[in-house]
Amino acid sequence: APSPSACRCFAPRESRCANRSCVDASRRLLRPRRGWRVAVMHMKSPPVNSLSLDFLTEFCISLEKLEMDKSCRGLIITSSLPKVFSAGLDILEMYGKSPESCGEFWKAVQEMWLKLYSSNMVTVAxxxxxxxxxxxxxxxxxxxxxxxxxxxxxxxxxxxxxGIVAPFWFKDTMANTVGHRITEMALALGMLYSPAEALKIGLVDQIVPEEKLMSTAEQAMAKWLAIPAHARQLTKSMMRKPTVDRMTSKREADVQNFVSFITKDAIQNSLRVYLEMLKKRKA
Amino acid sequence: APSPSACRCFAPRESRCANRSCVDASRRLLRPRRGWRVAVMHMKSPPVNSLSLDFLTEFCISLEKLEMDKSCRGLIITSSLPKVFSAGLDILEMYGKSPESCGEFWKAVQEMWLKLYSSNMVTVAxxxxxxxxxxxxxxxxxxxxxxxxxxxxxxxxxxxxxGIVAPFWFKDTMANTVGHRITEMALALGMLYSPAEALKIGLVDQIVPEEKLMSTAEQAMAKWLAIPAHARQLTKSMMRKPTVDRMTSKREADVQNFVSFITKDAIQNSLRVYLEMLKKRKA
Amino acid sequence: APSPSACRCFAPRESRCANRSCVDASRRLLRPRRGWRVAVMHMKSPPVNSLSLDFLTEFCISLEKLEMDKSCRGLIITSSLPKVFSAGLDILEMYGKSPESCGEFWKAVQEMWLKLYSSNMVTVAxxxxxxxxxxxxxxxxxxxxxxxxxxxxxxxxxxxxxGIVAPFWFKDTMANTVGHRITEMALALGMLYSPAEALKIGLVDQIVPEEKLMSTAEQAMAKWLAIPAHARQLTKSMMRKPTVDRMTSKREADVQNFVSFITKDAIQNSLRVYLEMLKKRKA
Structure with missing residues (x-):
């Protein structure tokens, strides 16, 4: 089980959360059929649900358990923290770390993606x-x-x-969702979209008022679960396997690539500048 | 020539049509230039133009004849039956059949796709x-x-x-038309779109009132036929050849895959439930 | 340095421009940071900026110089001529020419595409x-x-x-921008879009009144240049490398293919008809 230090984030280290667990998958809702369950994973790693090595490790263990639980057919991922779903990769895992640590961290990021992108469960964000x-x-x-x-x-x-670069499988995942051109411009400019803009380009499927989020997620889940599971899973695999295969076939090279990039002086310097900017903004 | 039994559909067998031929390609319209012709194929296999083995065989023979007729430059495909264009693959060809029959049927489905997707004629649905x-x-x-x-x-x-799964070349054909993400969701949920929705996502190119359908099809045909034929055909081949090649290179495996899937007890059971539902709905 | 004959176009030869250079890259604007420059390339090969062999050669030399100039971070390409950006490939380079000349011309077209599509500069049209x-x-x-x-x-x-055909790398470049289906129809029908239509399908990113063109281009440039250069360049390379690699691996075959196509009697005849039509329209 992850220690309290699991909940690192890219804010100053003092603000590490004190929770024993960053991921709360205990609540269950919806029982679309007798014996079926849907898990809701509430991410709670204050202050901003950064994806640290410990967070990712715990996340993947939770996911694996749900995946093996045949009665669990769906997973809703959400945040317990105000205003943030997840701030993304924990920069403290990439700044001032040994190549070995960076490599271990990157493997955990890959693992999360692999498990989620090829999950047999219906997954709703x-x-x-x-x-x-x-x-x-x-x-x-x-x-x-x-x-x-x-x-x-x-x-x-x-x-x-x-000053860093989304790897090819981030790019593939986005291009599979919004197409090549929007991905090209979005990645080049590092674009962040408002919910309305995200809906317009297809980055999200639906936008709703805050108070309707979970009920809408449950309705969507019910719709997806109404489809015969084996047909839905085979279809999902058909759509996603080429992208998954491409990543797994290049997985080791992708780790090497990340490590040699992130440990460069210039990149470490960019990260330092960014972390100092975050500290100032906080103060 | 196909026997009357050609016109099976997934409605109860008693309703087989009594027509000698399911496909009527005899009518010609439009003579865009001296010596050019456009064929109109009226599908008439009551009650719902199901794609049975006999229907597909007859369809492919008609198509081949038109393809070899150098004066025939275009093909409009439509239905002679009210309310239905085609209900799709004839489930009776997959339910309670021997693996050999299922394999033969699937080859005919592949053949129809190959012939239509790589036709040298301008094809309008x-x-x-x-x-x-x-x-x-x-x-x-x-x-x-x-x-x-x-x-x-x-x-x-x-x-x-x-409870069945569209094979990869159905998926490729749809993704080539509406993109990866819409295809992913449409296939996973088995979505059926209204004409207005289909237009919005690009699944169809135009929607018109019933009485304007054929004149609009003729106008579209005239526009496509105005382009020099060899340039148009080379362009079509360039766009579609990768998808066609992918299918032909996996054609035998795709037949094996279909046969072993469709003859599974669980799938046969799904089909039985579906056929009974159809029977009840009819009664 | 290119001779005055550099400025051939597909209008009658008498109208060759008298400028010593078709491309004017001397003006610089924007100095987004100390020591940074953005080049503006004004195409001026009257009457219609046709891409002749000499034009392409000069264009590529200019581009190479800018690419090697580390202080030059961006390139805006525009036209000095009224009403036309560029009329495209110079038909006089393909009509009545030897296979060797046609091949040399085609290599210059490939070279322009390769240099522009994989430029390290931010490029704005x-x-x-x-x-x-x-x-x-x-x-x-x-x-x-x-x-x-x-x-x-x-x-x-x-x-x-x-009556000619856009090669696969024209097609790939367009499909990367507007997707497979729009490309299929646009290429088959040889469609020309108004600015409003082009914006709607994503063929251009923005439309503006004539008098705001350059200031808008400068604003866009500033936005792209605000991104750390190495991250932007690595991202651009990741997005475009598969398309570039595909072309370079087939480059020689593509030249052969072009030469054998364009020197066909039927194609030469189409070009003759087109040139006569242009002459008449002018007269």
Whole structure:
């Protein structure tokens, strides 16, 4: 089980959360048929649900358990924290770390993507706050995305804004959702979209008022669960397997690539500048 | 020549049509230039233009004849039956049949797709009724799709609703038309779209009142035929050859895959339930 | 340095321009940061900026110089001529020429595409006039496209209208921008779009009144240049490399293919008819 330090985020370390667990998958809702269950995963790693190594490890263990539980047919992912779904990859896992640590971290990011993108469960992202970078990626792996219609929230793969680069499988996942051209411009400019803009380009499927988020997610889930499971799963696999295969075949090279990129002096410097900017903004 | 039994459909067998031929390609209209002709294929296999083995065989023979007729430059496909364009693959060809029969049937489905998707003629679908599953596929192979704007009609690849799965080349054909994400969701949920919805996502190119369908199809045909034929054909081949090649290279495996899937007890059971539902609905 | 004959176009040869250079890259504007520059390339090869061998050669040399100039971060491409951005490939390079000449010409077209599509600079097309065929291709290689909102101007890959065929890498570039289906129909019909239509399908990113074109291009440039250069360049390469690699791996075959196609009697005849039509229209 992850220690309290699991809940690192890219805010100053002092603000680590004190929760024993960053992911709460205990609540169950909806019983669409006798013996079926849908899990709701509430991410709660204050202050901003950063995807640290510990968070990702715990997340993947939870996911694996749900996947093996034959009665669990669906998963809704949402946040317990105000205003943020997930702030994305924990920059503290990439800044000032050894190549070995960076590599281990990256493997955990890959693992999360692989497990979510090829899940046999129906997966719905109930996006109740901002969702940049890795948070957007997490949403993109789901079968369906519903976002709270609050113009203060934003979503997108904004890596270039930080001087880093979304890897090819982030890109593939986004292109599978919004097409090649929008992905090209969004990644180049590191664009963050408001919920209304995200809906317009197809980055999310639906936007709703905050108070209707979970009921809408449940309705969407019911619709997806009404389809015979084996047919739905085979179809999902057919749609996503080429993208998954491409990543797994290049997985080791992708780790090497990430490590050699992120440990460069220039990149470490960019991250330092970004972290200092965050600290100042907080103060 | 196909026997009267050619016109099986997935309604009870008693309702087999008594026509000698399911496909009527005899009428010609439009003579865009001296010596040029456009064929109109009126599908008439009551009650719902199901794609049975006999229907497909006859359809492919007609198509081959037109293809070899150098004066025939265009083909408009429409239905002679009220309210339905084509109900798609004939379930009676897949239910309670030997693996050999199922395999033979599937080869005929492949053949129809190959011939239509790589036709040298300009092909226009004049969709004057509902067009689920195989009926939608047939429309998707055409160069241009016009649908009657009647909200009672619907179109889509709804295979998962029946517990079966659209194969990869159905998926490729749809993704080539409406993109990856819409295809992913449409196939997973087995979605059927109204004409207005189909237009919005690009599943059809135009919607018109019933009485304007054929004149609109003729206008579209004239526009396509105005382009130098060899340039248009080379362009069509460039756009579609990768998809066609992918299918032909996996054709045998695709037959094996279909046969082993469709002859499973669970799938046969799904089909039985569906057929009984249809019978009840009729009664 | 190119001779005055550099400025051939597909209008009658008498109208060759008398400028010593078809491309004017001398003006610089915007200095987004100390030591940074943005080049503006004004195409001026009267009457219609046709892409002749000499034009392409000069264009590529200019581009190479800018690419090697580390202080030059961006390139805006526009036209000095009224009403036309570029009329596309110079038909006089393909009509009545030896196979060797045709091959040399085609290699220059490939070279222009390769250099532009994989440029490390931010490239913005400021489309201030019609932009058919090769002119449209040139625009499509840029990172961002802004077109003057004048309904008399049009843009598109209209090759089939002339009886010729856009090669696979023209097609790939367009499909990367507007998707497979729109490309299929646009290429088959040789469609030319008004600025408003082009915006709607995503063929251009923005339309503006003529007098706001350059200031809008500068604003777009500033936005792209605000992104850390290495991250933006790596992202651009990730998005475009598969398309570039596909072309380079088939480059020699593509030349052979073009030469054997264009030197056919039937095609030469189509070009002759087209040239005579242009002459008459002018007279």
């Amino acid at each position: 109930a996006i109740n706050g901002s969702s940049p970078a890795g948070g957007c990626l997490m949403s993109l792996t789901c079968d369906y995305r519903i976002m709270v219609d609050n113009p203060r929230y934003s979503i997108g793969l904004n890596e270039t804004q930080l | 004049a969709i004057n009724g509902s067009s689920p599953a195989g009926g939608c596929l047939m429309s998707l192979t055409c160069d241009y799709r016009i649908m009657v704007d009647n909200p009672r009609y619907s179109i889509g690849l709804n295979e998962t609703q029946l | 400021a489309i201030n006039g019609s932009s058919p065929a090769g002119g449209c291709l040139m625009s499509l290689t840029c990172d961002y496209r802004i077109m003057v909102d004048n309904p008399r101007y049009s843009i598109g890959l209209n090759e089939t209208q002339l």
